[in-house]
Amino acid sequence: MVEEVLPKSFEDLIKDVHEIGICGECGGCVSFCSAGDLHAIEMSESGPPHYANKDKCLHCGICYLVCPQTHILDKELNERYNYKISIGNWGKISSSRANSEEIRKNATDGGAVTAILIYLLDKNLINGAIVSKREGPFNRVPFFATTKEELIEAAGSHYDISHGVVSLEKYNSFVPTITELKTVLSSDTMNIAVVGTPCQIMSIRKMQELSILPAHIVKYTLGLFCNLNFSFDAEARKKLEAKFDFSFDNVEKLNVKENLIVQLKNNQMKYIDFKDVHEFARPACFACRDFSNVYADISFGGLGSKDGYTTAVIRTKIGEKLYNNALRDGYIQEPSELNTSVKKSEMLAKVISFGKRKYNRYKKALKERQ
Numbered sequence: 216m217v218e219e220v221l222p223k224s225f226e227d228l229i230k231d232v233h234e235i236g237i238c239g240e241c242g243g244c245v246s247f248c249s250a251g252d253l254h255a256i257e258m259s260e261s262g263p264p265h266y267a268n269k270d271k272c273l274h275c276g277i278c279y280l281v282c283p284q285t286h287i288l289d290k291e292l293n294e295r296y297n298y299k300i301s302i303g304n305w306g307k308i309s310s311s312r313a314n315s316e317e318i319r320k321n322a323t324d325g326g327a328v329t330a331i332l333i334y335l336l337d338k339n340l341i342n343g344a345i346v347s348k349r350e351g352p353f354n355r356v357p358f359f360a361t362t363k364e365e366l367i368e369a370a371g372s373h374y375d376i377s378h379g380v381v382s383l384e385k386y387n388s389f390v391p392t393i394t395e396l397k398t399v400l401s402s403d404t405m406n407i408a409v410v411g412t413p414c415q416i417m418s419i420r421k422m423q424e425l426s427i428l429p430a431h432i433v434k435y436t437l438g439l440f441c442n443l444n445f446s447f448d449a450e451a452r453k454k455l456e457a458k459f460d461f462s463f464d465n466v467e468k469l470n471v472k473e474n475l476i477v478q479l480k481n482n483q484m485k486y487i488d489f490k491d492v493h494e495f496a497r498p499a500c501f502a503c504r505d506f507s508n509v510y511a512d513i514s515f516g517g518l519g520s521k522d523g524y525t526t527a528v529i530r531t532k533i534g535e536k537l538y539n540n541a542l543r544d545g546y547i548q549e550p551s552e553l554n555t556s557v558k559k560s561e562m563l564a565k566v567i568s569f570g571k572r573k574y575n576r577y578k579k580a581l582k583e584r585q
């Protein structure tokens with residue numbers, strides 16, 4: 216008799232992801248649960264999601280498939296996106312920035328991401344983009360931006376500590392972008408762009424591979440490089456302040472490139488090695504192997520570019536057309552002195568090197584958890 220192979224279910228997700236401590240609490244499984252209306256599973260106050268009504272679970276396995284921490288669709292995605300180890304598929308690498316000074320002023324690096332999103336809106340190629348906006352001094356929330364002004368407001372990673380630092384909630388650089396996807400669909404013909412970290416873009420690609428609605432409305436994926444994601448509570452911030460001799464009251468901006476960069480209001484910079492902040496990173500990040508966002512249409516980061524510019528790795532035909540058109544129409548600029556073949560090789564070498572480091576970190580973490 217042939218034994219029936221059942222799809223993996225939420226029980227397997229508990230075993231394979233939650234119990235080994237690598238759930239990133241992204242909310243993807245809860246948002247796209249087939250028994251969502253029946254509240255089979257729900258988010259927890261803190262920690263991984265849990266069964267709310269176990270008997271309502273349909274054992275369909277969708278939660279397991281979309282979770283960025285299961286590698287169940289690796290083969291399919293790697294084939295579709297021509298994955299090459301540590302850097303993924305790429306056609307062009309460049310250093311660019313937004314033409315608009317207003318965007319650059321708000322941006323994390325050169326504002327290329329925001330400028331390209333505005334190009335998409337101006338040309339009516341999208342109805343809006345899922346980005347993240349500041350909510351309170353240290354928090355960001357996923358947000359569906361439909362105007363140029365909203366996109367500019369959502370740019371960058373500046374701190375706004377005008378609300379007072381005393382009642383600071385936990386600072387968390389992770390934003391549950393995937394859950395926002397569930398709420399934006401107002402029409403089947405809608406087109407959107409999504410900005411996200413590698414784990415977020417991977418979830419979207421998994422959904423597209425499986426035709427899970429509404430992933431079909433995502434027409435452009437703008438990926439961000441990501442080495443680690445942090446979560447600083449009050450105690451962690453105190454430790455950092457003492458160790459690196461600064462006060463969060465005086466922080467103007469946080470950025471990540473080759474290290475964690477803290478820019479103070481007096482323009483003093485603190486460069487903090489990633490290994491010194493490992494203890495504040497989200498545990499799920501140690502089981503993540505993608506640095507350069509290998510499944511995105513275009514991936515962006517500060518690494519490899521001089522300050523005020525964004526490195527872009529163009530990966531898909533869609534990404535190539537988008538980037539070239541935004542450049543042609545003057546939304547972004549690519550100074551030739553920053554894009555010589557030598558500079559491009561240097562940029563590429565850095566991205567590959569960080570990709571390899573992250574891949575090795577993932578291998579080590581997996582071994583330790585086995």
Ligand SMILES: Cc1cc2nc3c(=O)[nH]c(=O)nc-3n(C[C@H](O)[C@H](O)[C@H](O)COP(=O)(O)OP(=O)(O)OC[C@H]3O[C@@H](n4cnc5c(N)ncnc54)[C@H](O)[C@@H]3O)c2cc1C
Binds near residue numbers: 348439471
């Ligand atoms: C958590 C995180 C880790 C990163 N790690 C690295 C790194 O190790 N090395 C490196 O070189 N670059 C890293 N980056 C990318 C880098 O910080 C810039 O976002 C990138 O260079 C684009 O710069 P820009 O000025 O063109 O983008 P901008 O024009 O400023 O646009 C940035 C876009 O990203 C969105 N965004 C901001 N925070 C988040 C978030 N947490 N989740 C989803 N979307 C968000 C904004 O809403 C905005 O739409 C990281 C980004 C994030 C969010």
Ligand code: SF4
Binds near residue numbers: 223255272276278
């Ligand atoms: S119904 Fe499907 S998606 Fe929802 S918890 Fe059960 S197995 Fe997961």
Ligand code: SF4
Binds near residue numbers: 237240242243281282
């Ligand atoms: S990582 Fe996200 S999708 Fe996976 S179990 Fe945790 S909350 Fe669910």
Ligand code: SF4
Binds near residue numbers: 413414415441442443
């Ligand atoms: S390190 Fe990986 S798991 Fe962590 S936020 Fe970045 S992409 Fe997601």
